[in-house]
Amino acid sequence: MYKYNKRWVYLFIVPTLIVFLTFYFVPILTVFTTGFTEWNGFNAPKFIGLANYKMMFFDDNSITVSLINLLKWSLIAAFIHVPFGALVAFIMYKRPVGWRFVRGVFMIPNVIAVSAWAIIYRFIFNDQMGLLNNFIRKLGFSDFHTNWFFDRQYAFSAISLTWVFYAVIVTLLVLSDLMAIPRELHEAATIDGATEAQIHWRINFPLIRGSLGTAVILSVIARITMFEAIFLTTKGGPGNSTYNISVMLYDGIINYQFGYANAVATVMIILGIGVLAITTKVFKMNKSVYN
């Protein structure tokens, strides 16, 4: 009977295995191996050793600029994006007066695709007809002219604004963790005389650190792969102000340097693994929350 069941177990694993091999393992293997080749995407790849990596790290400062921008965006993600999403989760959890309004205002824009937001922001920040400039001009600064996405001073902040307050994933993750906290813990703390603030700092925060860690991982990885918002607004410019590793990868593709693009993709994968490892450590995600 056991053997019979085991056969069925294997049978049911097969589709998952096929999907995993086809859509994850083989592409990652292809990306990794072709990163060592010269490949225009149309002809057979030709092995060239570490030349693509040399080109990436030593031929210009693209990777340096990309990593600096990634670091800045990661800090924004960890210190603004995630806390903002968590704050909304707390509001939803505590349900104060007006929480339904907050839910509506917060949730509706969050269901719009990033690419659509990028286009909307292109109009908001437009120099001539943009909402922001018109508003500033209405305030009395009639000569005000700033093209936010094309001015080196503002482009980075303008791009950051296209995603920083859209944190529905963070909110849902944190809210689900908050709702899973046993009520008995809060009741016991209240009986022991704990204040609302103490309940938050001593009970809620420690118990949701796993979801906060997950939110940071997801948010930082989204910064590594962030493409649509940049491509649809600044394409990485002006200069390299908003350049990132995803645009670097794209540049490789449009210049028919698929081997180089895949070397960049390999670095992206390694960065993702690094983010996962660091965040797991910082948020002690591999330790039980109840210890």
Add this chain to the structure above:
Amino acid sequence: MRRMRFLLAACMLVFSLAACSSGNNSGSTSTDTSSTGNNNKTANDTTAEKADDTATKNADSGKEVVIKFPSYKTGNNVGAIFYLPQIERFNTKYAGKYKIEIEEIVQDEYAKKIKLLYQQKKLPPLIETDKELADIMINNGDLLDLKPYIDKNPDIKNILIDDSVKYNTDKNGKIVSLPLAFERPIGMYYNKELLKKAGINELSTTWDGFFGDLDKLKAAGVTPLSLMTGENGWTTMLLASAMIASEPEGQAILTKGDIVTNFNTPLWINTFAKVQKLLADYTTKSALGATYSIAANEFFSENTAMIANGPWMVADFSNTDKASAGFADKVGATIYPNGVALGSADGYWYSIPKDTPQEVVDGLIEYFKFIYSPDELNAFLVAEGGFAPKLPMPDEAKAKLNPILRQLNDEVGSKMKTLNRLIYDIVPQSVSDLFAKNLPLLATKDMTPEAFCKAMTDTAEKFKK
């Protein structure tokens, strides 16, 4: 056992469904009957005689061959005004035999789509490609040789520009894309009233004089130029190209046509110093990040006195959706200082992938014959400007010519010393992209002309093939 049989049957059903869907690999060509052409059939080994036979057979069989391909000359694209009605005229003339269906696509997406389709080996039967992708296709032998068809059709052959035929002929003697029969010089359009306001009756024919005109316009409270730093920086790049073409060294580079990868020379640095001056002192605030539509709109709204562009723009001047009624009457056209006009007969145009079914190839050859017929070619030149060196325009066509186009043609005839390639024709794609990305920095003086040229050189070297 029954379960196994059921599983097997289910698997077979899934595979058969998959097989059915994979059979539709092209989606780009079809006939209106079930007996479509053999997609695997290669055209390389066919001759024009065979092609004629097939065409005759198709015609005899009475089946209409539907030819479907994407085009960007649709929607708001200025080319759509002439292109789509021309397709309709072709469809009317060849009704029952050939029918062209256009898949509408925006210009920015067209090249990407063609690349993607090429990777998937699903190219449509008619394509326009950039130089770099065309070179890959030519090296791989993936484009149909048009030579036998052109040789077979003297109506086409006799009007083709020799330089264009030469450019489109590969090292094996194959003609890989339809050579041009016309040239369309790119010049400048100006607002006569605004120029008059600044006391300018005629634009100067030297660059120093031109900058003097810009100063006069500025002094009269008129913003001189519509420039752009967004998208591909087109109108700005045209002026930079004209400046390069005005220098003997630059003209030699443009004439040679080889891809340039070193911009760290006085020629390029001085040119971009002038471009920086244009962007900083002689254009609108909106030029920073402006797309073509914004730059054009500044001219249409009479906020600027001049814009550099090709003759295809002329139709827009009398389009009341874009400009006010009567605006076209205020517009004049000229070429650039030093007798420079831009544009060249070389470049790739329409290519046919080599695996295209023969009946579709025949239809496309008919299409080429149609667009190069005297009536259609003249209608095209009347609508979009330019001239066909081997097919002089008849007087009745000249009479229909838009006054602005006529003026541009006259300027080309009387003032043009050289017709030159554009900067974008002689730089790698990576440099074109970087050019547009760094122009805002040049405009705001966050980047020096030296740094601008160095960045272009570095990028060209990085992605050098």
